[in-house]
Amino acid sequence: MLKTLKWLGLVPLIGIIISWHSQSHYNNNVEDIFTIASQSERTLKAPVKDFSGEIFYLSDLQGKPVLLDFWASWCPPCRASMPELEIMHKQYADKLTILAVNILEPPEDGIKYALENNYSLRFVHSRKLAEIFKIKVLPTKILLDSKGRVIWASTGHVPFLTHKWLENQL
Numbered sequence: 001m002l003k004t005l006k007w008l009g010l011v012p013l014i015g016i017i018i019s020w021h022s023q024s025h026y027n028n029n030v031e032d033i034f035t036i037a038s039q040s041e042r043t044l045k046a047p048v049k050d051f052s053g054e055i056f057y058l059s060d061l062q063g064k065p066v067l068l069d070f071w072a073s074w075c076p077p078c079r080a081s082m083p084e085l086e087i088m089h090k091q092y093a094d095k096l097t098i099l100a101v102n103i104l105e106p107p108e109d110g111i112k113y114a115l116e117n118n119y120s121l122r123f124v125h126s127r128k129l130a131e132i133f134k135i136k137v138l139p140t141k142i143l144l145d146s147k148g149r150v151i152w153a154s155t156g157h158v159p160f161l162t163h164k165w166l167e168n169q170l
Contacts, residue, residue: 043132044148048099051111051123058129063146066097070130070140072104073113077157078139082119089121098122103130104138 044059058066069085071078082100089098100123102110107125114123129135133142143152 043129043144046126046128046132048101048124048126048129049107051107051114051125058144058148061097062148064095064097065146065151066099066144066148068099068101068129068133068142068144070101070103070133070135070138070142072102072138073109074105075138079113081139081141081157082117082121085121086119099124101126101129103127103135 044062045057047055047057049055067085067088069078069081071081073079085098085100088096092098098121100114100119100121102123102125110123110125114121133140137155139157140155141153142150145151
């Protein structure tokens with residue numbers, strides 16, 4: 001019984017340590033993303049390949065804001081955020097470009113997921129963008145202004161947080 005009580009006492013401590021580590025990892029990732037803001041020229045010149053095979057550059061999209069959503073098909077929070085991104089894509093297509101940036105898996109897996117779910121978002125695969133932004137957490141969302149500068153970043157998925165925030169910005 002005493003042994004069980006000792007283990008039960010460790011459970012909250014372990015939870016606190018995991019929570020602290022996750023928050024620390026989250027903060028470092030967001031700080032890294034904003035550090036990249038000073039390297040927008042490098043970001044804009046990174047080649048991006050969409051799921052149809054077209055290669056383009058973020059600089060081609062200048063003129064309106066771009067929301068980058070870094071995701072993988074095996075990531076439950078990433079999959080949970082896709083319907084919200086689809087809604088935002090349909091609602092703000094004239095004001096905002098959304099790129100669902102598939103990483104950490106073969107492109108075929110991302111293509112299969114996109115086709116199975118019949119999304120109209122523009123899906124791309126770009127390990128280069130993930131390297132530039134030092135993506136460590138999935139999903140990660142980054143909003144670039146119309147000139148390609150980072151103005152907002154978020155890691156993890158909080159339902160409709162991004163959507164509500166964007167409504168206020170656009």
